[in-house]
Amino acid sequence: MASPPWAGAASHEQYFVLLTGANSGVGLGIGQRIIDEFLASRPLSSHLILIPTTRSASKSRDTILSLRAHLKKTSKSSKQLRARAGPDYDPQSAISRVHVLSVQVDLCDPRSIYSVAKQLVHGKVSDPTGVIDDVRIPRIDVALFNAGIGGWSGLDWLCLAKQFVTEGIVQSCTFPAFKMAAVPRSELDTKKLLGSSSKSDPKNQPPKLAEVFCANVFGHYILAHELLPLLSRSEPSEPLGRVVWTSSVDATHEHLNFEDFQARSDKPPYESSKRITDIMCLTADLPSVQKVSTPYFSSPATADKPIKPRFYLSHPGVVCTPLFPLNWFLFYAYCLVMYLARWLGSPWHVVGSYAGAGATSWLALADQETLDSLHAERVKWGSAVTRMGHVAPKKTEVSGWGWEGKVENRETLKRDDAQGILRKERGRKWNAGDTTEDLLVEFEEEGRNCWSRLEKLREAWETALGEPEGAVANGHSA
Numbered sequence: 001m002a003s004p005p006w007a008g009a010a011s012h013e014q015y016f017v018l019l020t021g022a023n024s025g026v027g028l029g030i031g032q033r034i035i036d037e038f039l040a041s042r043p044l045s046s047h048l049i050l051i052p053t054t055r056s057a058s059k060s061r062d063t064i065l066s067l068r069a070h071l072k073k074t075s076k077s078s079k080q081l082r083a084r085a086g087p088d089y090d091p092q093s094a095i096s097r098v099h100v101l102s103v104q105v106d107l108c109d110p111r112s113i114y115s116v117a118k119q120l121v122h123g124k125v126s127d128p129t130g131v132i133d134d135v136r137i138p139r140i141d142v143a144l145f146n147a148g149i150g151g152w153s154g155l156d157w158l159c160l161a162k163q164f165v166t167e168g169i170v171q172s173c174t175f176p177a178f179k180m181a182a183v184p185r186s187e188l189d190t191k192k193l194l195g196s197s198s199k200s201d202p203k204n205q206p207p208k209l210a211e212v213f214c215a216n217v218f219g220h221y222i223l224a225h226e227l228l229p230l231l232s233r234s235e236p237s238e239p240l241g242r243v244v245w246t247s248s249v250d251a252t253h254e255h256l257n258f259e260d261f262q263a264r265s266d267k268p269p270y271e272s273s274k275r276i277t278d279i280m281c282l283t284a285d286l287p288s289v290q291k292v293s294t295p296y297f298s299s300p301a302t303a304d305k306p307i308k309p310r311f312y313l314s315h316p317g318v319v320c321t322p323l324f325p326l327n328w329f330l331f332y333a334y335c336l337v338m339y340l341a342r343w344l345g346s347p348w349h350v351v352g353s354y355a356g357a358g359a360t361s362w363l364a365l366a367d368q369e370t371l372d373s374l375h376a377e378r379v380k381w382g383s384a385v386t387r388m389g390h391v392a393p394k395k396t397e398v399s400g401w402g403w404e405g406k407v408e409n410r411e412t413l414k415r416d417d418a419q420g421i422l423r424k425e426r427g428r429k430w431n432a433g434d435t436t437e438d439l440l441v442e443f444e445e446e447g448r449n450c451w452s453r454l455e456k457l458r459e460a461w462e463t464a465l466g467e468p469e470g471a472v473a474n475g476h477s478a
Contacts, residue, residue: 004135005099006047012239013046016140017364018120018227020107020220021147022052023063025321026246029353030146031063031100032070033361039094040080041365048098049137051125053105053116053147060102061128067100101125101132107147107219108188108211110461111195117226140230142242142364143309145220151212151269152325153182171430173341174318174348175250181268186211194464206460210262212269217276220245221454222461224309225296232297232305241309244363245281248274249315249348249382252429253399258446261453274315276450278380278398281313282405283447285377292451296458310377312363315396316356317348317383347384347394347421358383358391378405384421394422400443402435409434 006014017034021027031052038048050067054060075081075091082089103125105116119125124134160178163171172178188209209218224231224243231241251274255267263272283289297308320335335351342349350356359381363371371377384394395403395418402408403424416424 002133004049004132005096006049009045009047011138013043014049014138015042015046016049016051016137016142018051018053018140018143020053020105020143020145020223022067023054023059026316026319026353026356027052027146028063028066029316029355029357030144030360031067033354033357034144034364035067035071035098036074036078037361037365039074039097040078040084044085044093044097046097050098050100051137052100052102054102055106056104057128060104064100064102064127064129071095071098071100099132101127101135105223107223108209108214110193110219110222110465113219113222114226114465114467117223120227121229137230140227140241141239142244143224143227143231144244144246144360144364145224146246146360147220148216148246148270148273149212150325151182151185153180154325156180167430169337170341170344170346173337174346174427175252175429179268181270185264185269187264188214204464206464207457209461210264210269213262213273213276216270216273217280218454218457221280222458225299225458226301228297228299228302228308229305231309232302233307234305236307238307240307240368242312242364243309244312244314244360245277246360247277247281247313247315247380249317249396249427251275251278256446258449258453276454278313278401279443279446279450280454281311282378282380282398282401283444283451284311286444286447288444289447289451292448292455296451296455312371312377313380314359314363314393315380315382316353316359317350317385318346319353319356320351321353342385343387345387345426347386347427348382350383350385350391355385355389355391356383359393362393375404379403384427386421392422394427395424397424397428397432399432400435400439400446402440405440407435407437407440 015038019027019031019034022031031050034050035048052060052063052067054063072095075094081094085093103116103119106112120137124136126134156178160172163177188211190205190208193209231243233241248271251271255271256275257266260266263269284293302308318338320331320338326334338349338351342351350358363376363381380396380398381393382396383391385391397403413425418424
């Protein structure tokens with residue numbers, strides 16, 4: 001079998017990126033932006049191996065063709081690429097440095113998640129278009145967890161009118177209280193998910209999974225754990241593996257009820273799942289939380305790779321995507337209002353998917369020294385935009401945590417040295433309060449609670465499916 005087209009490059013000049021939910025919306029925008037910024041910033045001898053995931057081979061094929069079309073357009077039109085390469089620039093030289101393959105996974109199906117993890121760790125990644133032969137990958141440099149579902153059914157028009165009158169266009173369009181969650185909430189069929197692993201004794205059944213919770217948080221949570229052999233490192237000299245989780249600008253303390261952790265009945269499931277994502281990511285490395293999270297990162301699969309990947313947190317700002325169910329007329333009206341909010345001073349209304357990919361792409365490609373100097377793992381990074389459309393990563397306030405996990409009040413915010421849209425107070429929620437020591441203690445306790453619940457749920461499903469700890473590392477199931 002022929003060697004992969006990047007085989008001639010040194011190992012440190014090969015960059016392997018896994019991207020979930022890549023076939024449309026923000027996910028496709030992330031894939032496009034990763035390609036553009038990789039070519040613009042990395043050495044001319046480096047190669048990007050981009051692995052988007054979809055739920056079917058046909059969607060994988062369409063996604064790969066779309067990303068290659070974007071690559072071809074960029075290679076021909078980018079003045080920056082021409083300037084870097086010199087007068088003898090050949091667009092094919094850029095095209096030959098980017099390689100797109102794909103795998104299929106359903107993040108609402110734990111069996112599918114375990115299967116794709118085994119494929120990535122022990123098997124081969126394919127190209128349904130036939131351009132690249134099936135190939136093994138040696139590692140994953142960054143996993144971008146973008147896939148998700150909304151779980152909304154429509155708008156509460158009375159609530160919309162009230163919020164627009166009382167809080168204005170910008171706040172209403174950034175932190176909407178008028179989105180209606182679908183009722184009844186969708187739960188996944190446990191028997192179907194277990195398949196042949198299903199036991200007749202109800203006591204052996206794992207807890208039920210709510211669809212939005214599984215798609216947005218728990219499916220990715222299992223996937224990251226099973227991909228530890230590819231994300232972890234053996235030596236400190238190796239670049240850290242990264243996992244970038246996608247959250248939402250609108251995920252606050254009131255959106256999560258620990259008594260209804262999967263948001264089956266009480267809270268809006270999308271916002272609840274994103275609040276869990278925020279808490280899990282930002283507390284992963286806190287000393288008291290590590291007592292609960294350590295088993296997640298220290299399975300037999302990584303016995304020879306003690307350096308765990310680092311979790312980062314991003315959100316796309318406010319993007320007009322089909323994730324929310326609107327007819328064509330309301331969708332275009334919605335987009336116009338989003339542009340109006342931007343012109344009224346909102347830093348979060350990026351509107352387009354490519355712009356919404358800004359923060360995630362930056363976290364994926366920034367050098368480790370830059371991220372470490374910013375303590376980037378302690379920040380929720382959002383895609384912010386100027387009125388003229390310039391996009392930059394911006395620190396985002398998280399209720400109970402603040403911007404960086406430290407006490408901040410109005411006096412400290414006055415000393416913020418950021419400029420323009422990057423100032424912390426730009427884009428704050430209207431009812432946001434000071435971050436206090438007591439709130440930080442509470443947030444850390446919520447972190448222990450989230451990690452404990454997620455770990456118990458993961459272990460229950462692992463047992464029910466007959467997936468012993470380290471099964472992926474050994475390349476088999478029980």
